[in-house]
Amino acid sequence: MSSNTTGGDLSGRIAGDLPYLRRYARALTGNQTTGDNYAAATLEAILQDRSIFDNSTRPKVALFRAFHMIWSTAGAPAGVSDELGDALEHAAMDHMANLTANTREALLLHTVEGFNFEEVGHIMKIEASEAENLVEIAVDEMQRSMAGRVMIIEDEAIIAMDIHSIVSDMGHEIIGIARTRTAAVEMGSKSRPDLILADIQLADNSSGIDAVNDLLGQFGDIPVIFITAFPERLLTGERPEPAFLISKPYAEDQVRSAVSQAMFFSSTETLKTA
Template structure:
């Protein structure tokens, strides 16, 4: 029995890592690993492979079976972007992604764990990777009438791997670009060309649909003066690239409010 336990313990760090990712929490993951150890020690040798070389794939498969029996959906950390992206996948594709990308299994072995054909697994994995990549890429609208600052913001956005869908210097340009590209975030100056005001742009965008806004402005007190702090966080000018990057990361991966996908009512 001690020999069998030693075989299992060689795989323990990998099993805990996968089980925690599978369930979404450390506690639930460790509970699955404990139940898998009990199964390994008590079940028939032919079922567990206990009499020969112990396969990690066999243990991963049993972890999946236990998770299916439990029937509880995996938990997801609301501020963890990769976990949030993976939760948009079908469960088989999520597990395939974890087995290959987290556990470093060859696609053929991961396919065997999940009971699917290797060619099907490769197609599903490519689809899953593309879905995750797209989910982690934001489309950002820049609303700024200073060309040099707009260029600097755009370079920062692209350097993070996100997409700049356009730069607007006026309210009409901003609303037109937003309607055409449906961005996931806007970087917004307050004082714009032609006397336009970024606060009104943000309110107009919220009236159409929910869109997170980060105000990048030399007039940070304007939101408080008008009681509009709820429209978004403020980065005062002059700013650093680190400030912009941190704000974008928080905004892109922050859980949206319950009515985020509903049309907001104008104030």
């Protein structure tokens, strides 16, 4: 970007993509605060040096490329301090140490953020073929890493059964499908899940968000994936925001990627690790 581009021009170009950068950073680090710190550092770096925002490509690619300059410079993956990190975060960092370098970044960029392999390569400064190979490695490594119990909160039967099929084929146990907030809380209370996949708007006009909050109130840290036609209700910039958010209509590889990511960050004792 030219050095004489105004702050207002730049802000307008990237404003719509910021919620997705924050989502990506949270999923990558496993922590909202850490992810937001990286996103903020990216914006500060762009404001200080406009040349790192690549004006030759679309704004979202340029923004994520700038993020990766900060991320790689900091020596990704980021660690969590003993003072600030909880058990969930420390477990995630332990798991990350066993993964092939750069695979999670490529996987998230492609399957969750929807970048094609050429764009992933441009963001990560690698060839498109290498980006594709990293995604394949990530899928294999993360799907084999652990399995656990999954609860689905979804009122549309066809979607619920499709998610059930995808997740069970990955080797996870489905403890049940709940169509309402009340049913979800009752089901989760009887059999604590290792992962929750939830829609926002449920059959009786109750809220999947409320159901999830009820369960988290009982059990504490359980990874959650929201699959919804209304992502704007969650990507508000207000805390807390979900690390894993998939928009409907979804692709199978998006669900598989998010489930692998979420399980990867789980510290639940009942998870079976490879």
